[in-house]
Structures are given as C-alpha cells and as structure tokens.
Amino acid sequence: MLKGAIAQRYAQALFELAVQENLDGIEAELQELVQCVEQNAEVAHVLYHPHISLSEKKDLMxxxxxxxxxxTVRNFLNLLIDRRRQNYLLEIARVFARLADEARNIVEAKVASAIPLSETQEQRLHQELARMTGKNVRMVKEVRPELIGGVMIQIGDRVMDGTVAFKLQRIRQSLSHA
Incomplete structure (x- = not known):
C-alpha cells in the first residue's frame, strides 16, 4: 500500500476520534510528538530502530x-508501533493537520515574494485570497529574491505566478519559438 494511503487512513481514524474528544488538543499533542521525534535523535532512534522490540519501544515511548x-495520543502511538507503522508518523501528522484545517474551514496559502510584503500588502492579499477561496486563509510567507518582483501564491495544487521571473521566462520562450 502506498505511504500516502496508509497515512491518510491512520490520520482519518485519529481525526474522527479527535473530533469527538478534543480536536485542538490532540492536534497540538501530535505536533508536539512529531517535533520531539524530529529534534531528538535518541527518541527517533528508539522509535524507528528495527532491532528494538515493539514492547520496548512502547514502554520507552x-x-x-x-x-x-x-x-488518546499515547494509545495512537502504541497502535502505530504495534502495527509497525511508526515510520509514517510524520506523514500522518501532516495529513491530520490538513484534515483539521478543512474542518475549521482554513486553507493554507504559500506566498513567495522577492522582498518582504508590507503590512498593507499582506492584509490586502489576505482579504483577496479569503474572498477567492471562501475560506479562512493562513498565509505562509517566504522571501525569494530570485523572483525579482511580484508574488507567487500556492494554495493546494493551484499556483498563481505573477512574478517578474515567470514573465521573463515566458517572454524568453515566446522569443525562442518565434
């Protein structure tokens, strides 16, 4: 089975449980767990090492x-360990966060610009993206000088590229085909 499908199934199961119990709390704990695993090599070693027994892993965790x-989250982690799915933890957490955002009517917009956006530009862009999507928008900003100017926005699979670099690339392509 594909990694994404496995992560989706486990994330969906935890999400359904979290909706009944405490979505915000479980999401925060799951993020805390992932952060601990990512930042602590010893914890990651115990969790992922194939020669440490399942019972030892569960006891240590x-x-x-x-x-x-x-x-709830400890039992979920134990379930992943029992089913030898702990390697999917990071992907499960990512899918869980997406499901939680969908439930809250939040969409993430990745915004890249050549220079930092002003407060006014950010507010206007935020309002326009909220209007376009009909959802609450969480903007993740990134400064990428190679874009030269303009803004590139990614929401899910959709990319809106209004950068100078993209326009120059299109001009180059049209000139090379002429």
Whole structure:
C-alpha cells in the first residue's frame, strides 16, 4: 500500500476520534510528538530502530511522554508501533493537520515574494485570497529574491505566478519559438 494511503487512513481514524474528544488538543499533542521525534535523535532512534522490540519501544515511548501526551495520543502511538507503522508518523501528522484545517474551514496559502510584503500588502492579499477561496486563509510567507518582483501564491495544487521571473521566462520562450 502506498505511504500516502496508509497515512491518510491512520490520520482519518485519529481525526474522527479527535473530533469527538478534543480536536485542538490532540492536534497540538501530535505536533508536539512529531517535533520531539524530529529534534531528538535518541527518541527517533528508539522509535524507528528495527532491532528494538515493539514492547520496548512502547514502554520507552510511554515513559518519555507519560506526562506530556493524553491517553488518546499515547494509545495512537502504541497502535502505530504495534502495527509497525511508526515510520509514517510524520506523514500522518501532516495529513491530520490538513484534515483539521478543512474542518475549521482554513486553507493554507504559500506566498513567495522577492522582498518582504508590507503590512498593507499582506492584509490586502489576505482579504483577496479569503474572498477567492471562501475560506479562512493562513498565509505562509517566504522571501525569494530570485523572483525579482511580484508574488507567487500556492494554495493546494493551484499556483498563481505573477512574478517578474515567470514573465521573463515566458517572454524568453515566446522569443525562442518565434
């Protein structure tokens, strides 16, 4: 089975449980768990090492996260370990966050510009994106000088490229085909 499909299935199951219990809390704990695994090589080693037994992994993870994670998230982690799916944790967390955003009617817009946007530009862009999508928008901004000028926006699979670099590329292409 594909990694994305596995992550989707587990994330969906946790999401459905989280909606019944505490979506915000479980999402925060899942992010905390992922952050700990990403930033702590010893925790990652224990979780991912193939020669550490499943029971040892569960015991160590339960000790590490005893006061940090709810029973729901600890049980979910134990389930992943039991089913040997702990390697999918990061992808599961990413899919879970997307599902939570969808439930909250939030869309993420990645905005790249050559220079930082002014406060006014950000507000206008935010309002326009909210109007276009009909959703609450979370903007993730990135400065990329190679864009020369303008803005490139990505929302899901959709990309709107209004950068000078893109326009120059199109001019080059049209001149080379002429």
């Amino acid at each position: 339960n000790k590490i996260f005893a006061g940090e994670l709810s029973v």
